[in-house]
Amino acid sequence: MVSVGRHPNIKLYTYSQVESVSGYVGNFRVRVRRKARYVDEERCTGCATCIDRCPWKKIPSEFDMSLGTRPAIYLPFPQAVPRVPVIDTQNCAYFLRGKCRACEKFCPREAIAFDQQDELVDLDVGAIVLATGFHSFDPQRDPRYGRGTLENVLTGLEFERMINSGGPTCGEVRLKDGRTPRRIAIMHCVGSRGEAHAYCSRVCCMYSLKLAHLIRHSVEADVVEFYRDMRAFGKDYEAFYNRTVNDGVQFARYDGDVRIMAYDGRLRIIATDVYSGRLHDQVVDMVVLATGMEPQPDAPEIAHLFGISRSPDGFFLEKHPKLAPVETATDGVFLAGACQGPKDIPDSVAQGSAAAAAALSMMDAGSVALEPFTTWVDAERCCGCRTCEGLCPYGAIRVSEHDGRRTAVVNEVLCKGCGACAAACPVGAASQYGFTSEQVMAEIEGALSIGMLV
Numbered sequence: 001m002v003s004v005g006r007h008p009n010i011k012l013y014t015y016s017q018v019e020s021v022s023g024y025v026g027n028f029r030v031r032v033r034r035k036a037r038y039v040d041e042e043r044c045t046g047c048a049t050c051i052d053r054c055p056w057k058k059i060p061s062e063f064d065m066s067l068g069t070r071p072a073i074y075l076p077f078p079q080a081v082p083r084v085p086v087i088d089t090q091n092c093a094y095f096l097r098g099k100c101r102a103c104e105k106f107c108p109r110e111a112i113a114f115d116q117q118d119e120l121v122d123l124d125v126g127a128i129v130l131a132t133g134f135h136s137f138d139p140q141r142d143p144r145y146g147r148g149t150l151e152n153v154l155t156g157l158e159f160e161r162m163i164n165s166g167g168p169t170c171g172e173v174r175l176k177d178g179r180t181p182r183r184i185a186i187m188h189c190v191g192s193r194g195e196a197h198a199y200c201s202r203v204c205c206m207y208s209l210k211l212a213h214l215i216r217h218s219v220e221a222d223v224v225e226f227y228r229d230m231r232a233f234g235k236d237y238e239a240f241y242n243r244t245v246n247d248g249v250q251f252a253r254y255d256g257d258v259r260i261m262a263y264d265g266r267l268r269i270i271a272t273d274v275y276s277g278r279l280h281d282q283v284v285d286m287v288v289l290a291t292g293m294e295p296q297p298d299a300p301e302i303a304h305l306f307g308i309s310r311s312p313d314g315f316f317l318e319k320h321p322k323l324a325p326v327e328t329a330t331d332g333v334f335l336a337g338a339c340q341g342p343k344d345i346p347d348s349v350a351q352g353s354a355a356a357a358a359a360l361s362m363m364d365a366g367s368v369a370l371e372p373f374t375t376w377v378d379a380e381r382c383c384g385c386r387t388c389e390g391l392c393p394y395g396a397i398r399v400s401e402h403d404g405r406r407t408a409v410v411n412e413v414l415c416k417g418c419g420a421c422a423a424a425c426p427v428g429a430a431s432q433y434g435f436t437s438e439q440v441m442a443e444i445e446g447a448l449s450i451g452m453l454v
């Protein structure tokens, strides 16, 4: 991120949101809302005096999964680029009650700007790479795990923050009452390969093994992994699995069905052993839920904004899983990382590089190859009814006024030749190259005559 922030050819818009996208490959216009952070980026040196001086420090930290707190003016995470704080207007006393301004008083650079407004920026770009990532499954949606009702049931992300030496507990793993856990269970496949999501989230087996390894070495608690199938699919992953076996981690294979309940101040796990059919009945101090990956909640809106499709599981759909894995059906829009489907960091990085290379080679070529079988509209026949405009899945048809008449016009760059407009046009004005009525009839006649000869 730091080298991206410093690169002379990269303009970074952080704390920003895409509002609209128009145009087509090589010629997109993207409107970006730069949200007001109420700190002047040019003046701020990132000295963090404002953060230290803010008196409102008890706000749950999103980055620390609410295991720690942050002030009302804060850096979203320690390595944030640029190192410029943002004011949380929902919790800042000045925005709530019109009083305080401590950050402004103590800022040595006069960088606090309470009157800052959102800014709209229009960008002309040739290609777009979407890398909006994933959302973690919320285990409260499945009451079997006791999440939200039982203490010491954590998600994988929460445990990552807890065991991190730079995290809210400085790496100390503690139960709610402050004791150190002696036995920890890690449950695999939470929200994956089941009713919530039928697919495998791919990363959970390996991050669970990583957490087990960390626990064995820094907490020295016993660890039991409740797994369904161990999927150590990547390079050297099998070796890492063997290492955790040697670390003394226990493995209990279960069928995916589980109940977690309170038991004498601890947690009791009941699941069916796949091999024997008997019950695993284990008592532990803490449960870590290896929650799976799901599409971002705003994936439908983002897909609509950029004119791309989603697969049945809700992730963004690639053009072809083998031949065009980073392209989308909309030319010039590419995919990278977990927005296309669950994947770990090595796979996300590889896909990001592939998407960048695909976008670059397209722009370097300076021209794009069009589909040969696009449609066109006969302006004389068109009645301007807009049937085709509403039907076109690629937004390739616009009805506009020409010589006092409303007629439909096809943008051949956007048209993918699906033929929906030609089939639906009530007056026969829309036709597809290579598939005019005459050509189709001639083909049928030809096929039938061959059939008669045989």
Ligand SMILES: Cc1cc2nc3c(=O)[nH]c(=O)nc-3n(C[C@H](O)[C@H](O)[C@H](O)COP(=O)(O)OP(=O)(O)OC[C@H]3O[C@@H](n4cnc5c(N)ncnc54)[C@H](O)[C@@H]3O)c2cc1C
Binding pocket: 016, 017, 018, 131, 132, 133, 134, 135, 136, 156, 157, 160, 203, 207, 210, 291, 296, 302, 336, 337, 338, 339, 343, 344, 345, 346, 348
């Ligand atoms: C508990 C846990 C532990 C893991 N541990 C490992 C591990 O040890 N090793 C490993 O290889 N993988 C691990 N993973 C998987 C890893 O997190 C993912 O592979 C990786 O985060 C995917 O990267 P990404 O950039 O595609 O998506 P993300 O990391 O999700 O990043 C997407 C970014 O896009 C931003 N964004 C989203 N929507 C918008 C929008 N509309 N506008 C602007 N920005 C937007 C988000 O804020 C986010 O910053 C773990 C996952 C979990 C849940």
